[in-house]
Each structure stands twice: as structure tokens, then as C-alpha cells.
Amino acid sequence: MSNESNTKTKYIKLILILGSLTALGPFSIDMYLPGFAGIAKDLNTSVANVSMTLSSYFIGISAGQLLYGPLLDRFGRKKPLFIGLLVYILASLGCFFVTDINTFIGLRFIQALGSCAATVASVSMVRDLFPVKDIPKVFSLLMLVVGLSPMLAPTIGGYITADYGWHTVFFILMCLGILILLAAHFGLPNTYKPDTSISLKPKPIITNFIGIVKEPQFYTYAFTGAVAFSGLFTYVAACPILFMDIFKVDAKVYGWIFAFMSLSFISASQLNSVLLNRFKSEQMIFGALISQSVIVIVFLILSMNGLLGLYGTITMLFLFLACLGISNPNTAGLTLAPFTRNAGSASALMGAIQLGLGALASFAVGIFVKNSSVPMVVIMTVTTLLALLILILGKRTIKKTTKTSHDEGIAILD
Structure with a gap:
């Protein structure tokens, strides 16, 4: 019986870590939305220009997916994931100190490139870690985490923005990135052997x-x-x-x-x-x-x-x-x-x-x-x-x- 409960605990731990990897993107999209008016005022620009930071994030996420796919197959899951998370952490820190809108738009693009390493790696690892018949169930559990993000992120973001200003949102996202990096390092197994036959040309x-x-x-x-x-x-x-x-x-x-x-x-x-x-x-x-x-x-x-x-x-x-x-x-x-x-x-x-x-x-x-x-x-x-x-x-x-x-x-x- 203890063996079965061990397996269940391990299963829950994996789902939680993979879920937090999956949620990083949605949190980065939704958490700063309540701060749009404040950002526009602080950076002397319009709300329409601030919404360009959302568009640049979407472009970064879409392009980055194609970049990480081959890297995760070539070098295994962990190395590209950690590099992506480091890029995300540094870009979030940059957003915390940002003073003009164009830099902000650029940093959001880089932040997206970093965060989608987490998304692609978590989806690939589901395929590595679970039998095919369980995959839709695992995705349903991950959907629970992803679904909670747009419920929690704008509400949390709203309170943070009101009490501490919109810059703090990016400081919190940076801390979140660091926590997820540590959890992935210590909690996720090496699920996939690097395949050197996959070329990166x-x-x-x-x-x-x-x-x-x-x-x-x-x-x-x-x-x-x-x-x-x-x-x-x-x-x-x-x-x-x-x-x-x-x-x-x-x-x-x-x-x-x-x-x-x-x-x-x-x-x-x-x-x-x-x-x-x-x-x-x-x-x-x-x-x-x-x-x-x-x-x-x-x-x-x-x-x-x-x-x-x-x-x-x-x-x-x-x-x-x-x-x-x-x-x-x-x-x-x-x-x-x-x-x-x-x-x-x-x-x-x-x-x-x-x-x-x-x-x-x-x-x-x-x-x-x-x-x-x-x-x-x-x-x-x-x-x-x-x-x-x-x-x-x-x-x-x-x-x-x-x-x-x-x-x-x-x-x-x-």
C-alpha cells in the first residue's frame, strides 16, 4: 500500500511542478493587465502603446515555441529549460527597472522567449513521463492550473498594483521564475536522453x-x-x-x-x-x-x-x-x-x-x-x-x- 501512496505522491509532485511551468506564461500575460493605465502614465505613453507589450509577448511566445522544440529534443529537457528560465528571470528584472515604452516592448518579447521554454518543456515531459492512455487526464490536470492563472493573476496583480505599483508585479514574476527553476532542478527527473542525431541547422x-x-x-x-x-x-x-x-x-x-x-x-x-x-x-x-x-x-x-x-x-x-x-x-x-x-x-x-x-x-x-x-x-x-x-x-x-x-x-x- 505504501508503494502505491508513494507513486501517488510522486505523481502529484510531478503534476504540480509541470503545472507551475505551464502557468508561468499565463501569469506573465495576465498579472500586469490591471496596471495598464499606471504604466501608460509612468512611461509617458498611451494605453494603446502599452498593449503593444502584450502583442510583443504573444509574438515571442509563438516564435520561441519553434526554437525550443528542436533544442529540447537535441539536448534533453533540462538544459534548454534552465537557460530559458534564466532569460525569463533577467528579462523580468529588466521590466522592473524599465523607464521607456520601447525598451519595455523589447523586454516583454525576450521575457516571452524565456517563458515558453517552460511551456514546451512541460508538454514534452508529459509525453515522456506518462503512458499514452493517461496523457489526456494529465493535460486536464494541467488545464486546471492554467485555468486558475487567469482567475488569480489579474486579481493578485490588481492588489499589488494598487498597493505597491506596477513595477512590483515584475519583481514578483522574477521571484516566481527563480522558485520554478529551483523546483524543476530538484524535483524533475531527467526524462529524456539527449539525441545527438538531431541537427540544429x-x-x-x-x-x-x-x-x-x-x-x-x-x-x-x-x-x-x-x-x-x-x-x-x-x-x-x-x-x-x-x-x-x-x-x-x-x-x-x-x-x-x-x-x-x-x-x-x-x-x-x-x-x-x-x-x-x-x-x-x-x-x-x-x-x-x-x-x-x-x-x-x-x-x-x-x-x-x-x-x-x-x-x-x-x-x-x-x-x-x-x-x-x-x-x-x-x-x-x-x-x-x-x-x-x-x-x-x-x-x-x-x-x-x-x-x-x-x-x-x-x-x-x-x-x-x-x-x-x-x-x-x-x-x-x-x-x-x-x-x-x-x-x-x-x-x-x-x-x-x-x-x-x-x-x-x-x-x-x-
């Missing part, structure tokens, strides 16, 4: 990425997941405009609404763990996307006819995010399932696709969402239906490939 790296993308299971689930998930980025980008400008709620109420919405995503990803005992990941994704399609079509019809007030909008968004909480851990698990040797590159590519499409969706929100919720719902409807279409067409390709390789196997046996 651009051509082999690109060839490797092309090889991964050509795998039908990868492109089907990576794009299904990323296109569906861009609905979450759409919501996060439109949320302040929707609630504070259109529905005129104050900042504190907005914080509570944001926390309530995060609850939907988290509880759904936990419900997913339970449902996986009865259903396969493939069934869960299909069911979640069908439900999501019905929800967005109803949402669109109601919002176009002006039939939704504040509470109606909150309800529809709550249901929409719950569907994402169910599909996301499953698409991530199935995307990475075919890869052992280059799981680092595969998880990096998956993350880059997700963040790239998410950045596009939030950019579209910036252009179209002004004084009505309709453009936001239109973007959500388009992405949901497109994700469903990719899933249906992609599943046919997977079936064909499996059938072909099965037939070839029989031919060889003959």
Missing part, C-alpha cells in the same frame, strides 16, 4: 517540422484544437470591450465576471477526466465540437436580434468555454500521441499553431469589435464550424492512412 529543423505536419493525426488534431481554441483568444481579447465598454460594468465586477468564466473552462476540463473513463478522446472531441456549434449558432441568432442582455451573454459564453475545456486536453493528447522521438518538436509546433491562430483571432477582435458583441460571436461561429470541418475531413485521412499501412502489413506478411 535550419534545413533539417524545417524538414523535421514538415515531417511532423505531414502526419495525418498531427495535422487533424493540431488544427482542430488550435482553430477551436482561437475562440478562447477571441473571448479574452473582446472581454474588456464587451463588459466594460458595451455593458458598462466597473473594473471590480469585470474581475469577478472574468473569474466566473475561468471557472467554466476549469470545471469542464476536470469533468473531461471523469468522462474519459467511459468515452474515448475522439468521441469527446466530436461531442464537444457539435455542442459548441449549436451553442454559437444560437448565440449568433440571439445577439444579432439584440435579445441578449448582460446575463444572457455571460450564460452563452460560459457554455461556449465549457465545450473548449472538454475538447482542448483531448486534441492536445491525440496530437502528440504518434511521437516519441521528436515529441519536443511536435509539442512546440502544436503550441506555435495554437498561439499563431489565437494572435490572429485577437487581432481581428481589435479591428472589428467596437460597440456590439456581434463581431465577436461571428468570429467564434466561424472558428467553431471550421474546426468541426477540419475534424471531419481529417478523420477520413487518418482512416485512409491506417487502412493503407494495415494493407501494406498484410502484403508483407503474404
Whole structure:
């Protein structure tokens, strides 16, 4: 019995460390949001310019994923992770002392490059440490940590900004980086032997990425997941405009609404763990996307006819995010399932696709969402239906490939 409880303790410890690695990015994105007005005032610039520091962070995270994938496969998981975390710690320290907006935008880009070492390493290590059948469950637990970040980060950031100023937020992020570095050093096993056959020259790296993308299971689930998930980025980008400008709620109420919405995503990803005992990941994704399609079509019809007030909008968004909480851990698990040797590159590519499409969706929100919720719902409807279409067409390709390789196997046996 003690052996089993030892395994369970070890399992929880691994999940906690991997979860904190995964949460570093969301915390770095959300924690300084309440300080935007203060930052603009201190750096003699506009809030619009301050929001460029968010865009540069997204670009850094998306580009950095592709950089770390090959490094994690070539040098093992720990070295690139520690270098990334050191870059993050130094960039956070730089943000603490920053005095002009352009330096700040640059430092946020470097901070993102550092933090995504943590994200890519944690996803790769899930693939190294746990059996394939447990991976969606582990991702559900990591979603719990990632889901808690947008609930906690803006609230904590708000109090810190109010009492100690926005600079302190970056000092705390630096300390967080140091704690996570120590936890990873002492608490994580060396899960993967460095593979010296993996080259770091651009051509082999690109060839490797092309090889991964050509795998039908990868492109089907990576794009299904990323296109569906861009609905979450759409919501996060439109949320302040929707609630504070259109529905005129104050900042504190907005914080509570944001926390309530995060609850939907988290509880759904936990419900997913339970449902996986009865259903396969493939069934869960299909069911979640069908439900999501019905929800967005109803949402669109109601919002176009002006039939939704504040509470109606909150309800529809709550249901929409719950569907994402169910599909996301499953698409991530199935995307990475075919890869052992280059799981680092595969998880990096998956993350880059997700963040790239998410950045596009939030950019579209910036252009179209002004004084009505309709453009936001239109973007959500388009992405949901497109994700469903990719899933249906992609599943046919997977079936064909499996059938072909099965037939070839029989031919060889003959």
C-alpha cells in the first residue's frame, strides 16, 4: 500500500511542478493587465502603446515555441529549460527597472522567449513521463492550473498594483521564475536522453517540422484544437470591450465576471477526466465540437436580434468555454500521441499553431469589435464550424492512412 501512496505522491509532485511551468506564461500575460493605465502614465505613453507589450509577448511566445522544440529534443529537457528560465528571470528584472515604452516592448518579447521554454518543456515531459492512455487526464490536470492563472493573476496583480505599483508585479514574476527553476532542478527527473542525431541547422529543423505536419493525426488534431481554441483568444481579447465598454460594468465586477468564466473552462476540463473513463478522446472531441456549434449558432441568432442582455451573454459564453475545456486536453493528447522521438518538436509546433491562430483571432477582435458583441460571436461561429470541418475531413485521412499501412502489413506478411 505504501508503494502505491508513494507513486501517488510522486505523481502529484510531478503534476504540480509541470503545472507551475505551464502557468508561468499565463501569469506573465495576465498579472500586469490591471496596471495598464499606471504604466501608460509612468512611461509617458498611451494605453494603446502599452498593449503593444502584450502583442510583443504573444509574438515571442509563438516564435520561441519553434526554437525550443528542436533544442529540447537535441539536448534533453533540462538544459534548454534552465537557460530559458534564466532569460525569463533577467528579462523580468529588466521590466522592473524599465523607464521607456520601447525598451519595455523589447523586454516583454525576450521575457516571452524565456517563458515558453517552460511551456514546451512541460508538454514534452508529459509525453515522456506518462503512458499514452493517461496523457489526456494529465493535460486536464494541467488545464486546471492554467485555468486558475487567469482567475488569480489579474486579481493578485490588481492588489499589488494598487498597493505597491506596477513595477512590483515584475519583481514578483522574477521571484516566481527563480522558485520554478529551483523546483524543476530538484524535483524533475531527467526524462529524456539527449539525441545527438538531431541537427540544429535550419534545413533539417524545417524538414523535421514538415515531417511532423505531414502526419495525418498531427495535422487533424493540431488544427482542430488550435482553430477551436482561437475562440478562447477571441473571448479574452473582446472581454474588456464587451463588459466594460458595451455593458458598462466597473473594473471590480469585470474581475469577478472574468473569474466566473475561468471557472467554466476549469470545471469542464476536470469533468473531461471523469468522462474519459467511459468515452474515448475522439468521441469527446466530436461531442464537444457539435455542442459548441449549436451553442454559437444560437448565440449568433440571439445577439444579432439584440435579445441578449448582460446575463444572457455571460450564460452563452460560459457554455461556449465549457465545450473548449472538454475538447482542448483531448486534441492536445491525440496530437502528440504518434511521437516519441521528436515529441519536443511536435509539442512546440502544436503550441506555435495554437498561439499563431489565437494572435490572429485577437487581432481581428481589435479591428472589428467596437460597440456590439456581434463581431465577436461571428468570429467564434466561424472558428467553431471550421474546426468541426477540419475534424471531419481529417478523420477520413487518418482512416485512409491506417487502412493503407494495415494493407501494406498484410502484403508483407503474404
